[in-house]
Structures are given as C-alpha cells and as structure tokens.
Amino acid sequence: MSTTTSANEAEVVELLRARRSGDPTAGRRLFELLYAELRGLARRKLGAERRDHTLAPTSLVHEVFLRLEHTSLTCEDRRDYLALAAAVMKRILIDSARRRLHREDVSTNSRESRVQARPIVERRVLALECALERLQGIDPELARVVELRFLLGLDVEAVARLLERSTASIQRDWRSARAFLKREIEKEDDRER
Secondary structure, eight states, X not given: OOXXXXXXXXXXXXXXXXXXXXXXXXXXXXXXXXXXXXXXXXXXXXXXXXXTOSOOHHHHHHXXXXXXXXXXXOOXXXXXXXXXHHHHHHHHHHXXXXXXXXXXXXXXXXXXXXXXXXXXXXXXXXXXXXXXXXHHHHOHHHHHHHIIIIISOOOHHHHHHHHTOOXXXXXXXXXHHHHXXXXXXXXXXXXXX
C-alpha cells in the first residue's frame, strides 16, 4: 500500500470524482491510496478505547471500507474523506460498545449491578455520543468543530483553515463545545448514580 503525501492530493480528488461518476474501481483505488492514513486514524481511535477491544486497526479500517464502498460520497478532497472515515469509525466503535453493554445488561439483573458492570470508558463513550448528538441538534457548527478537533485530531489552525474561519472564532467554539459536552456528560453520570 502506498502512503499519502500532499503530492497525491490531485489523485485523491480525481478518484473521488471518478467514484461519484460511477467508476467501480475508484473506491478501491482510493482506499489503497489512503490506507496508511486510515490505519493511523484507526490506531489513534482504538488507543482511546479499552485495552481488550475486539477490533484491531486493520479490521476497523476494513469495516470502514465496507461501509463506505456502498455509500454515495460527496467528499471533495482527502480531508473530507478522512473526516467521513473518522465519523464511520466512531459509529463502529459506538455500535460495538452498545452491543457489549447490551450483552452485559442482559446477563445482569439490577440497574445498580448493570452500572457497576460497565467499564467507565464505555459509559463515557456512550455519554459523549449522546452529548454530541444533542450538540448537533442545537448547533451543528459547534458539533463540526468538535468532530474535526476531537475525531480527526486537527489543531485549531487546521480547523480554521478547513472551515475558512478565524482561529479566534474556532477557539471560542471549541471552548463552548467542550463546556457543553462536559455538562452533558456530568448529567449522564448523575443519572447513572
């Protein structure tokens, strides 16, 4: 698999156009071209998960490929594609956490023992997902900043360039979004106690 550099950005854009035009091989070629970046993204995402996670970076990347292969993409460039891949990875990890929690809930009788059985990280992931969904409904621009900062790991300057806004406005949005998410997660923690 080849690694990506800014030199092949034109190739990424061309493959995205070809894919939108119906080229059946463009999606696979795009995946191969961006494979190293996707694996790096998967490693970072899994690094934030519990240690005994059943997914490995390779399997997470391949699951993303399978989901994206049958989806119409509106991505314009590498950043758009990687942002979409990050969102799909997030969804896969959240679905995995929900399935695990459901299995634990089924095997546990009382609410107190269910809550105790859930690893704190999984509870936090689900609380964060719920908080992000609420933020998306209230302020989609703030939610976009969170996705770019938190999910893709972009710095404030990169987010400002991508969204064509000032770094000061991105910093304000980032502070507001973090405060909102913190409040929502604390509310969820209080409900589980």
